[in-house]
Amino acid sequence: MKMKRRLLLVSNSTLHGGGYLDHCQQNISHFFGKDVKRVLFVPYALHDRDAYTKTARDKFQTLGYEVDGIHEAPDPVGAVRKAEAIFIGGGNTFRLLKSLYDNKVVSEIRRRVLEDGVPYMGSSAGTNVSTISINTTNDMPIVYPPSFSAIGLVPFNINPHYLDPNPNSRHMGETREQRITQYHEEPDTPCVLGLREGSMLLVEGNKATLLGTTKARLFTRGKPSVEYDPGSDLSFLLTH
């Protein structure tokens, strides 16, 4: 079966000094293209879904797309079934994943993206839930989802907002690298792609390409981590 999957997985919604989605707006236009007219927006990661949808709608209208909030539809599963394109925004990953399960849309989103080729864009928490699990989110576990397994559009993990250790810090909490290393102390844990702010991953079928302006760091269980420049072909991550 030819894999129709098309994904744009963005590290962060806002880059320092810029507006909402400014830093990736050309990537968004190129990704959704001219055929998509309406994007189904999933605002579950933030508390105020109406305000969040307005933010997304205002930005996407400047790019020529209409936005429908999934929470505005009478039936969320039906909204996914009809969607031309899907965008899941950032916020709190635990709240987002719990709401996706509560609204029973996890498997329907997976089916639409992997089988029907509906383009999927995620940002931050919306990128976390697109992967195999939310095990490598940075967020605080403010609610308890029924599982950490996520939509599973790719067979690895992403750490968005990836942050290098600050050598001048006096804070003794774990660095991001230490946290990911702890994840890889657990058995059978998949790769973790650390997407720095400013970077994103484009997936088209079985091809994955690093886009944006910053490098990404790949963590593989039992191996040294590796840096990749923008433009790198990361398709090997898509093979189990």
Next chain:
Amino acid sequence: MKMKRRLLLVSNSTLHGGGYLDHCQQNISHFFGKDVKRVLFVPYALHDRDAYTKTARDKFQTLGYEVDGIHEAPDPVGAVRKAEAIFIGGGNTFRLLKSLYDNKVVSEIRRRVLEDGVPYMGSSAGTNVSTISINTTNDMPIVYPPSFSAIGLVPFNINPHYLDPNPNSRHMGETREQRITQYHEEPDTPCVLGLREGSMLLVEGNKATLLGTTKARLFTRGKPSVEYDPGSDLSFLLTH
């Protein structure tokens, strides 16, 4: 019933520039006192339990206490039943809580501390699990515990390693304050005591006192947050 509870809940195991538990060693000696001879150490938050127990043992021996690792006992529940004193160390909070449940010691630790008056010390993740839930840990969710409900020795939440926003940061991940605010957007969420590195909470029966060298910030749902100096009486947190 008179509440026998005695707790020493430390924000961080190591303070910048010092050794393991150096910054709170006088508090530890005063807390466990002369009557305690052996401390049951719970190393579940780190992967290498033997190495972690050696670290704790070496430090506690300098203070005049012997340490038993709970993982060295044939029966963890039996080890809790016999314990004179309990210390749960830091690491990954999800791994720690899952191991506490896997080893069926959550309710037995609660019973020994609240009913038998066994002194309980926690540091970092060990402080998180002593509270009502791990909803306000900073750690990465590397494993899925059966619940976020924790031992429940106090009826509120603690955020260890509490960190003030850095006005010079260009990183766009949520500040600690934003994360706790997101927690309080959820209904019926309890207070969160942000314990900065260097601070700790001493609980004796129904009296709670802030100790250490740094202030703590208290977050209450629907109210402005409040700063407390070392020495402050925080007993009001213990009443539901």
